[in-house]
Amino acid sequence: MGALKRLNSYLSKYKWAVVLGTLFLTGANFFLVWIPGLIRKTMDEVEALKNADYDGADTLFSTLFSTEAGIILAENAGYLIGAVALYGILLFATRQTLIVSSRKVEFDMRNEILEKLMKLPQRFYAKYSSGEIYVRATEDVNKVREYYGPVIMYSINTITRAGFVITMMYVVSKDLMIWALIPLPFISVFAYWITGYIHKHSIIIQEQYSELAGQAKETFSSIRLIKAYNRLDNEQKKFEKMSEQYRKKKLRLDMIESLFHPALNFLIGISLLIVIWKGGEMIIQGSLTVGNIAEFLIYVAYLTWPVAALGYTTNRFQKSLASWNRIEEVLDQPIEIESLTTVQEQKDPKSTFGSIEFKNVSFKYPDTTENVIKNVSFKIEKGQNIAIVGRTGSGKTSLVQLIPRLFDPNEGEVLIDGQNIKSLDLEQLRSAIGFVPQDTFLFSDTIGDNISFGIEGATTEMIEQAAEKAQVKENILDFEKKFETMLGERGITLSGGQKQRTAIARALIKDPNILIFDDSLSAVDTKTEEAILKHLRQELSGRTTIMISHRISTIKDADVIYYLKDGEIVESGNHQELLALEGHYTNMYNKQILEQELAEI
């Protein structure tokens, strides 16, 4: 039960709220059991008065407001209302302490998970799918929250209420208590079983539902082809088949669900029935009063919901634990890539960082067997402009990702200015690098905020300048809100080229010593590309640049071009030298000249 201990440790910050909440809830249940007691008392007293041949006033009004009986009734009713009011107020206080705490714990937990996610290396993101991580950071937290909220509250409620109610029952009549309690365990077990069943089948139905949506997606996104091949009817059939499966699976769950409330109702009804039956017998024997029956009927009604909740709660608790285990897996992941505790002292990174060296570097992704980088060694001098080319999957991206330590190599080392990058301060290292990744990811934020992502306190001028260098300023000024334009879900969608240029601006604004372009101009037309490159050459002379590209036009002016094949450098040299080799590079060049110019017609 180590997991449970760790779960509870989140509560320690709110332990007083939990203690208070427990007290409130206990108090609420304490006053609750007064209600049936008072009703019984009233009825018994009325009966006593009646048997004493009570003949007081002759109107109801005077009975209620002026006689001795009236005083008794008013007193009891007053107590009753008092007990009800206290119960209500304490219940309010319970929810305000216990459930509110659960939301606060949830808040802490979400922060902790995200903080962890920020620190985890890309190795982690390569290993788990984004969907998996997402579920752990969202859905699973919701389920764990249920432990802190409903699970704890209902457990306390069930225990204290059952405690008080059963004690009262025992005091009134031990025999009737036993009779009344007989059906309750069934309610509990039934609720446990049925919530489990419903949960299991809800997942099955959810899966079928996604399949149905998937089918619709597939059909709608290939609609041209489907129409051209006259396959509308076939698609309809496929969809209807899934639709039918969905209906069937849904009905299977419906069958159990239609049992749920009626069966619960039935079991509760049976308890009440037993009370009337056995209680009736006891009245006839003279050992109980009608007031006792009324009292018992209410006791049983009070017990049924907490008892059903017991089943539900147990189920929830199991789900919470399962979710917690998944969250724990994330929280316990090693961070791997972080600054060593004794970082060698760095001066101004701008003035020093520049030359990069790969020494016998090999690298493979987690859970794979083959190295994507195989014993690669090369050196880039400070201020050099180099290019990496090669087929898709040859390892270009993997190679440059090692420089800002998104991944660490499995063998060999990467040096900057002769120092192993592992010994450098991670933040300093990364702030010296301007990286434009292959998939130009922008956040759902304003364009301005996206560009100034990497630096603090960027001025409007800086943002505009960076946008201008990346040749995206004009596009942005065309938007109604200019740099304040929102991107993403709640805003506009940029074209592929605009995105890439925005991502370039984001890297340039950092004024980095080392610039890495991972195929970052692929969606930009050649004219714009030329303009961007021109700017770069002017502005960034003296800075180290690494460019990955499929386009010869982008890289032909590089100082050194490396041709990467299956994780190995097979050709290197400048454009002319490589063409003279008549190898892979020449091949690629010839093909591209043709394609490019045809596209321009």
Place this chain on the structure above:
Amino acid sequence: MGKKETKKAVDRKLIRRLYFYIRPYRWFVVLAIGLTLTAAFLGTVRPKLTQIAVDDYIAFNDLDGLLKIIGLLFLAQIGEFVLQVINTYITRWFGQGSLFSLRNAVFKKIQNLNIQFFDKNPIGKLITRTTSDIEALSELLSDGVVAIIGDCFRIIFILYFMFSMSWELTLVTIAILPALFYATFWFKGKVRISFLEVRDQIARLNSFVQEHINGMDIVQLFNREKKQQDKFKNINAAHRKAHIETIFYFSIFWPLVEMMASFAMALVVWYGGGRALMGGVTFGVLLAFIQYARQFFMPIRGLSEKFNTLQSALASSERIFNVMDIETEVQEPDEPKTIVDPKGEITFEDVWFKYNEDGEQILKDVSFTAKAGETIAIVGATGAGKTTIINLLLRFYDIQKGSIKLDGVDIRDLSLNELRSNFGLVLQDNALFSGTILENITLGNPDISREEVIEAAHKVEAHRFIEKLKGTYDYKLRERGASLSMGQKQLICFVRALVYNPQILILDEATSSVDSETEALVTAASDKMMKGRTSIVVAHRLSTIQGADRILVMHKGVIRESGSHQELILQENGLYKKLYELQYKDQLVEG
């Protein structure tokens, strides 16, 4: 006021249209109402039976009588249980049935809408119409209405039994009702607003998390961990605040409801106690009223919840019927003609076309003929109208002026099925589906045998790689064929076009996304396929263009040049000539 009435009229219309789907089950609906009515009676009669037990038997020490009443109570209990189970299942069953047919109808409607609709509407929206919008109707179409009727009956029965025992005590009991109604409405109003807020906050929180998982490398590369963490904390805090506000309303409402029910009970005891002393109200009646006071609140709560779901269901059905009301523009001819001996001759005569009334003219006076067996290549920049020609030929749209003929018959006079069965289409984004290779090739057409598929695959050299896959033709493709290379996917599309054995082959930039390794393979395959067929080729690849019988050079919706390769290269300052010279230059480099 006027607005309210039109809204009501809309709602009524929606309900009438929804009724169409439930109509096949109308007798089951009647049965369900009957069952729910009986169950409501059996549920509400029990406190009355308790009263009889106390007043008529226990009071007279009649043990046998008590047993008899207990027996009746038990029967009522069992009866209610059985009826409720059957009733719930029946309502779910016909609800699922009508949802099933509605879902299929929506899918069919969307499928038959024209291509432009798919370009204009994000796929996600269309999926929502066929899935979650339908799901939102499930309660309305299944137990929604029946349950409302049941709840109403329950209230009526309870009132009936209470009044029959003591009208005074009834009035005392329901004195609490106005307060309960008021509290419920207050609560619903507050909770709806704060639920909307909660929903917004959850969406914000989740999309932040989603986005940052996807873009974590950017966050790390730009040293933004702390900043983004702070941002998250703010969003997270807003999320917490929204929840805590909702908790506040719930912590007031639930205790309040319980307090009111108990308060009603206190009133019954106080007033009833006095009445009992005066005679006229027995202990049995008091006992029954204590039970009714609790029972009474359930259907009221149920009703207020049901009305909420009904509202959102109507909103969903409005969205669904909006789609159902879109007119299908391309209509089947009333009396379709047939082509007796299809040859594959295509004629465009003075074709003018634009997608929208007030949109840009996409094609301007386009005329050309492709004789049977000819290969026509179309070249031109993006947006020149190349793909539009293909869209019109397959009648994805209707033209505004001019005519398009297939073997001399206007394509608008042919049934869509017959027209389209003449074509084999290969697109640039080689569309594959999840399913086996075989299914991807036949597209589920049972008339195409496995042998035919294998034969066709041999022809385009696709057999070799398919054979190497696990399960060969039964190899299951995942997510649009993610496990295959571009070229392999394209070859499968070729096989698909081939097994349908069309008169006319259409290659829409079919070879442009293929990498060099498979390029030769694909070229050979397409050459083989074009033999003996009329072919329309939109392509960048020169060899295909060169071999064409006629090349159409398109520019801004107009055919600027037309002729064979030999003819076109002789045109001074011609667009095609320029193209050819580029090619020539390239050959120099290679040489």
